[in-house]
Structure formats: structure tokens, C-alpha cells
Amino acid sequence: MIKSSALSPEELRNTLHWRYAVKKFDPTRKIPDPVWKALEESLVLSPSSLGLQPWKFFVVDAPALRAKLKPVSWNQSQITDAARLVVFAAKLEVGPAEIERLLNRIVELRKIPLESLAGYKAMMQGAVLKRSPESLQNWIARQAYIALGVFLTSAAALGVDACPMEGLDTAQYDHILGLPAKGYTALFAATAGYRAADDAYAELPKVRYDSSEVLAHL
């Protein structure tokens, strides 16, 4: 059986304290391919409600595209300086066809009869088809944020720096990357690479509320 790598609590704690939202990447440093492949896999393996995976991850490699995205990203340098840029996008159409697609994938991978999934199908139909279009898009977007959390934590565990990027002009992202024609719409992005030696933010105290304010036992 596959085993977890089982970090110690201290190693996890150090990893999470080491992580921060990089403001300035070292533009000369690339992520080694095996490391990046593992990070792409962390996205593919991210959990989602009902296993629907209502998303796509667009890794923007073309320098010309990244240059176009920068001005619609508050001109943040990470967009062009980070070794990698991932745009997290939501699937536009999640309905009966998408439910069938997932059921067929389960049948294919687990080699079980489609009929055995009738209860699961009904549960998905209840969760997906009863929603208003707006509620559905909000629910889909939430799933993509799970993948963001998985990606950022995975990057830290690999010793790769990252920066989550919200507040982008997602309509312009859609336009520049041609996402709606592919069936998706941009939600937010994440950059990954290595912090510049002079990123002043690296050594600032992390700003979090005291655990007594954000965590309680009942």
C-alpha cells in the first residue's frame, strides 16, 4: 500500500511558517521538472465535492501571454517573474452531461457496473441540478479554492515558493486566454517559483489572529 510520507508535527509547522505570499520572485530560477510535475499532480488529485472536479488548471507558459496578463493583474511582478503561473478556472457547464461523464469515469477506473452507481447518481443530481445557475457557479468556484489550498501546501512541502493571486480582472483573463471558448471561466491564479533574496516580505512576521480568536473547542 502507498504510504504517506508522515512529516513530524514540527516539520509541518516549519513548512507552514516558511510559506508566505511571495511578492518578489527570483526571475532567473526555474522549478526542476520533476518538482513541477508533482505540483501539477497535486492539482489533478485535489478533492472536490462529490468528486466532480468542475475545473481546469491553465498553466501559462508563453511569455507573451504572461506579459498581457500583467496589466490586468494590478501590474504585479509575480505574473511575469514567477517560474510558473497557474490560472484556476471553473467549468461553465455542469449539468446532466457532466454527471454522466463522472459516472462513466468511475465505471472505467473501478470496473464496476453503471447500475451500481444509481444512488450516487441520484445524490449528484440532487446536489447539482436543483441549484440556480448562480448558486451552481458559486459552488463550483468554492471547489477550486480547495485545489488552491492543496497547491499552496504542496508547494511549501516541496520547498517551492508561491503566491495566491485574487482580485484579478477575470473577464480580461477569459478574453486573453480564450477560456470561454474552451468551456471555462477564470477564477484566480497562483504563481510558483523561488523568492528573490531581497523580497522584504519573506522575513516579516506572519500576520494571523491569535488561535483563541479563530479556533474554539465545543
Next chain:
Amino acid sequence: MIKSSALSPEELRNTLHWRYAVKKFDPTRKIPDPVWKALEESLVLSPSSLGLQPWKFFVVDAPALRAKLKPVSWNQSQITDAARLVVFAAKLEVGPAEIERLLNRIVELRKIPLESLAGYKAMMQGAVLKRSPESLQNWIARQAYIALGVFLTSAAALGVDACPMEGLDTAQYDHILGLPAKGYTALFAATAGYRAADDAYAELPKVRYDSSEVLAHL
């Protein structure tokens, strides 16, 4: 400087494949305190847009409360059998006072003058105060899903099993746990502990779409 523990790509990959949504926990196994403390810290340290941390994590320890939550959670056994149950809740009021609270926390921890944060304050005001109440609550909820991704990945890295739990009767969660009176509303939950030896789901192939379907390079 604090260092990341730097897993190898293979170790990360094994960790993420080892992880799955546990259906049946071993009710006799508890999580050692230092391990659980690190997982609580992963929640506290989760990133959020603008650093707002518009959330609270309620760890439900009382068996009587967990017994009450089970019937409003589709009677799923994880609610009572897992070593730990965390309810992720959104802050109900995120407005000018919450922006001031964060600014004051930054001043306290980074020992800088409040005036130096004027630009950041304006950015937060733009991001928070211009939203409709519904848009604001949706945006807040999305942040909590980042914390879920961080928690699930951190648990896997520590060798702790977990199960994210959506589709709960969150109105009943609010009522049973008294969350609105505390200023919060339940979004979803996560259970953590150790898989039962006979959880059939542990050995089933993970169902994900081929990476070519959910990830693309542009």
C-alpha cells in the same frame, strides 16, 4: 531562517495518493496531541484573500454535540467515529470594523505605524465594502475552502486520515452549535482520525480525470 521540510516529489506524490475521503474511521484511535496541535495550527496559518481570515474553526469535542450533528449530516458515521470533527464557519459581519481589526493586528505584530498601511486599507475597503451582502458571503466562504485544502494536505503529510464533509444541514449546525450568536455561520466540516482496517474505500482506485482533461499549458 525557518526552512520548509522539503519533501521529494515522490514523497509528495505518495502522500497525495495515500489520501482519500475516509468513509469509515477506526473509532478507537485518537490523534496524538502534538499531531493534532500541528493540524490546528495549519488552520490558523491558512492564507486568505488580503489576509482577512474571515473565519473560525470549531472543533467539536463533546460527544453529545457530535451525536446531535450526525442526523443532520446524512447520518454519516464519520461525524461520531472520527477522532476529531472541525466545523468551518464564516464570519457573519465583515465590514469596516473587521478591516480596522486586521490593520491593528498588523501594526501590533510588525511594529509599523498605522499610517503606513493607508494604501492597504484602501485596497481592503475596495475589495470588501463595494460588495453586495450576498457577494461578500460567497467570497468569505471561498476563503474557508482554502483552509480546507490546507488542512487535508497537512493531515495527509502527517499521516492522518481525513474526510471533507459538504452537503450538511448547515442551518441545523448553526442551531445545534449556537454559531450565529457567536457571529458565525457553518459552511462545511472535516473529520480527521485513522481509517478503519475494513474501510473498503481505502483500496479503491482514486477517480480523477486524466490530467490532459483538467490541466493544459498555454
